[in-house]
Amino acid sequence: MKNVQNEMHIKLLSKSTNEAFSRSVISAFVLELDPTIAELADIKTAVSEAVTNSIVHGYRRESGMIYIDAYLTSDRNVIIKIRDRGVGIEDVQRAMQPLYTTAQEEERAGLGFAVMQSFMDSVSVKSAPGKGTTVTLKKRIVALR
Amino acid sequence: MLDTNYDNDKLTVFLSGEIDHNRAVGLRTAIDGRLTALRPSVLELDFSRVSFMDSSGIGLIMGRYRSIGLMGGELRVTNVPDNLSRIIALSGVNTLGVMK
Ligand SMILES: Nc1ncnc2c1ncn2[C@@H]1O[C@H](COP(=O)(O)OP(=O)(O)OP(=O)(O)O)[C@@H](O)[C@H]1O
Ligand SMILES: [Mg+2]
Numbered sequence: 001m002k003n004v005q006n007e008m009h010i011k012l013l014s015k016s017t018n019e020a021f022s023r024s025v026i027s028a029f030v031l032e033l034d035p036t037i038a039e040l041a042d043i044k045t046a047v048s049e050a051v052t053n054s055i056v057h058g059y060r061r062e063s064g065m066i067y068i069d070a071y072l073t074s075d076r077n078v079i080i081k082i083r084d085r086g087v088g089i090e091d092v093q094r095a096m097q098p099l100y101t102t103a104q105e106e107e108r109a110g111l112g113f114a115v116m117q118s119f120m121d122s123v124s125v126k127s128a129p130g131k132g133t134t135v136t137l138k139k140r141i142v143a144l145r
Numbered sequence: 146m147l148d149t150n151y152d153n154d155k156l157t158v159f160l161s162g163e164i165d166h167n168r169a170v171g172l173r174t175a176i177d178g179r180l181t182a183l184r185p186s187v188l189e190l191d192f193s194r195v196s197f198m199d200s201s202g203i204g205l206i207m208g209r210y211r212s213i214g215l216m217g218g219e220l221r222v223t224n225v226p227d228n229l230s231r232i233i234a235l236s237g238v239n240t241l242g243v244m245k
Binding site (some may be wrong): 005015016019023037038041044045048049054055106107108109111112114115118119129 | 163167169170173179182197199200201203204205207208228231232235236
C-alpha cells in the first residue's frame, strides 16, 4: 500500500457487542482526515455491515476472531480490511446481489453488501469455503473547501 | 427497555440510539411480545431518536411489517431522520406505503 500516513490493527472476538465497538474505533481513527458527518456515517455503516457479517455468517457455527486493519493515506483514502476465518462464501458474486441472504429466518434483508457498495467508493471481497472472508472497503475523504 | 405508547388500538414504539444486529435481536422479541399481547390494528415505529441504523434495522422493519400484517394490522414508519433516508431508500422500505 502506498502513502500510508497512519494505520491501525485490531483483533476482536465475534461477539455482537463488538459491532458498536468497531464502529466507534473506526470513526475515531478516521477523524484525522476531517471527514464530514455524512462521510463518517457512511464508513460506520459499511464497517458495521462487514463486522456483523463475520459474526452472524462467518462465525455462525463457532465464534472466532475478527481482524480489522485500517489505513489512512496521504491522498486522503481510508482503507479498511475486515477479515474472519469463518465458514467462507462459496459464490461471492451471488452473495453480493441485493436481497440475497442465507439467513432469511433471522430476519436478514440481504442488503449488507449493497449498503457497503453504496456507501463506500469500492468494496472487494475475497473468500473461500472453510477458510474465511476478507472484505476491503475504500473511501476517499473529500478535502474541506 | 421498550419505550411504547398504546392508545386507540395503536401501538407506538419509540426507537432510539443505534439499531444494529446486537440491538435488533432484543427489539424484535420485545415488539412482537407487545403485538401478541395487544393485537393493535396499527403498529407505529417512531424513528425520531434513532442516530444510527444498518441493514439489521431494515430487517427489523421488514420483520415487523410481516408480524403486524399477519394480524391484519398496518405498519407505519414515522419521523425518520434525514441521515437514515439513504439506507431506507436503498432497501425499498419506502415503496411499501408504510412511510408516514
Ligand atoms: N463474512 C461472511 N462469511 C460467510 N458468509 C458471508 C459473510 N458475509 C456475507 N456472507 C454471505 O453473503 C450473504 C449476503 O450478505 P449481505 O450482508 O449482503 O446480506 P445478509 O447479511 O444476509 O443480510 P443483511 O446484511 O441485510 O442483514 C449472506 O447471507 C451470507 O450467506
Ligand atoms: Mg449482512
